Structures are given as structure tokens and as C-alpha cells.
């Protein structure tokens with residue numbers, strides 16, 4: 001098993017405020033979101049039936065899946081219908097104008 005490490009995702013200027021940006025890192029699809037200057041990195045796979053959350057919509061800090069409307073808090077990945085269900089949340093940071101994900 002590969003130990004997690006900080007992996008380059010994209011240049012920071014490619015990440016716009018309030019938009020969903022899908023990147024592939026080590027064969028994993030990671031959804032990057034910049035909101036009020038804060039960076040969030042979540043699994044792109046909806047916990048309901050696996051739809052890609054990159055096709056969803058963002059309202060405030062809530063990400064809504066486009067398939068059946070499940071809603072997640074981007075700050076902690078929690079599904080708003082049950083705290084027992086959550087998206088995987090990855091560490092993320094911007095350094096030297098580059099975005100890195102801990103994966």
C-alpha cells in the first residue's frame with residue numbers, strides 16, 4: 001500500500017472561487033472547491049449511487065448531487081440527511097501558487 005503524500009493537483013490560478021474542479025490524482029477522482037479563499041478536496045463519487053459530484057451544484061457550503069439531489073457539507077463531507085454518511089475528505093493546500101492534495 002502506498003503511503004499518503006502531498007501530490008500536485010493543478011496550478012492555483014486554474015481554480016476559480018465557487019466552482020467545482022475535478023482532478024485525477026493517483027487514479028482517484030478528487031473534487032476541488034475554493035470557497036471564500038478556503039480550499040476543499042472531496043471524493044467525487046456520490047455516496048448514494050455513485051454519480052460524479054462534479055456535475056452537481058454548489059450553494060453556499062452545500063454541494064448537491066445532480067442525479068437525485070443528495071446534499072453534502074463541503075466543509076466535512078457529511079451527507080445532510082445522515083451524519084453517518086460522508087464523502088472522503090482529503091487534505092489540501094496551496095503552496096507556491098500550486099494546489100496539492102494529501103492522497
Ligand code: FES
Nearest residue numbers: 046048049065068
Ligand atoms: S447518485 Fe447522488 S443523489 Fe443519487
